[in-house]
């Protein structure tokens with residue numbers, strides 16, 4: 323069966339509780355949203371104006387991402403359609419990145435509402451993007467609170483950022499190339 327080691331996920335662990343509460347004792351997603359300078363430490367991959375994408379510090383699998391609005395609101399009904407559209411666009415982008423960078427074969431993507439449904443932070447909406455591979459733990463194992471031991475969060479972030487940069491490069495959105503000079507707007511003198 324699975325090639326991955328397992329352990330029992332214990333969301334009541336103190337480390338987990340403290341992390342969810344954030345440094346200020348409030349909400350860790352709000353902490354992260356307010357401190358872009360700490361994105362590397364906080365495992366944030368990228369931000370748009372209203373959404374951020376980050377690695378889950380307590381992942382089910384390697385590459386488990388969270389896509390969260392920066393606004394502290396807990397329900398889908400709290401957001402206007404435009405904000406939900408942006409949330410979904412960034413979720414699609416996260417999924418694409420995981421497929422490209424980690425070769426994920428499938429995904430579990432979802433939102434937990436309420437503590438009884440597994441939400442550790444019910445007041446700040448976030449979408450879980452969990453990459454899956456053929457032969458890894460089955461879906462019931464995920465629902466049954468068994469998780470794969472994370473394999474180097476920092477390394478995973480670096481790998482995803484490199485893939486993100488490469489995909490941007492392919493789209494020609496980034497200016498580079500000192501010698502060619504073809505890319506990027508020219509400055510007028």
Ligand SMILES: [Zn+2]
Pocket residue numbers: 349350351352353393394395445446
């Ligand atoms: Zn929050």
